[in-house]
Amino acid sequence: MTSNITFTMIKPxxxxxxxxxxxxxxxxxxxxxxxxxxxxRLSQAQAEAFYAVHAAxxxxxxxVAFMSSGxxxxxxxxxxxxxxxxxxxxxxxxxxxxxxxxIRKLYARSIGENAVHGSDSDENAAIEAxxxxxxxxxx
Numbered sequence: 001m002t003s004n005i006t007f008t009m010i011k012p013x014x015x016x017x018x019x020x021x022x023x024x025x026x027x028x029x030x031x032x033x034x035x036x037x038x039x040x041r042l043s044q045a046q047a048e049a050f051y052a053v054h055a056a057x058x059x060x061x062x063x064v065a066f067m068s069s070g071x072x073x074x075x076x077x078x079x080x081x082x083x084x085x086x087x088x089x090x091x092x093x094x095x096x097x098x099x100x101x102x103i104r105k106l107y108a109r110s111i112g113e114n115a116v117h118g119s120d121s122d123e124n125a126a127i128e129a130x131x132x133x134x135x136x137x138x139x
Contacts, residue, residue: 003122005035005138006082007129008090012070013113020073023116026103027077030089036076036133044068050131062112074132083119090118 010023028034042050047067054060079085091102093114098105108114119125129138 003125004078004080004082005129006077006079006086006125007117007119007132008075008077008086009117010073010075011113011115011117012066012072013109014107014115015071015073017107017109019107019115023103023107024073026089026106027075027086030079030085032077032079032082032086034075035078036074036129036137038074038132038137039071040074040132041071042068050128059112066113076129076133076138083122083125086118087120090116 008027010020014020014023044064047064048055051060051063051067054063077086089103091098091104093104094111095104095108095114096111098108103116104114107116117128119128
C-alpha cells in the first residue's frame with residue numbers, strides 16, 4: 001500500500017544560499033500540499049539520531065557535521081504517491097547526475113551538500129515525519 005505523505009528537509013546549504021522560497025515554490029507547483037512545516041537547527045546529537053542508519057558509512061561524521069551546521073526547514077508533504085513523486089522532483093543525490101529541472105540540479109552544491117532530503121520509502125517517511133513533528137502538528 002502506498003502512503004500519501006513524504007518527508008523533506010531543506011538542508012543548510014540551500015538555506016544559506018537563500019533557496020528556501022524557490023524550493024518551496026517547486027514543491028507546491030508539483031502538486032504537493034504542506035501538512036507540517038518547521039524551521040529548526042539540528043544539534044549534533046539530533047543529526048546523529050536522524051541519520052543513525054548511516055552510522056557505519058564513511059561519510060557519516062561529515063553528514064552529521066553538515067546537517068548541524070545551520071538551520072533546516074522540515075516538512076511533511078501530501079500527494080498521491082508522495083514518496084515516488086518527490087524523489088523524481090528532487091533528482092539524483094549527485095546533482096551532476098540529476099535530471100534537468102530537478103531541485104538538486106538547480107540548487108545543490110555537490111553530492112554532499114545536495115539541497116534537500118527526501119524520504120526513500122513510505123515507512124521511512126512516517127518515521128522521519130514523527131522525528132520532527134507530533135501527530136497534532138501533522139493533522
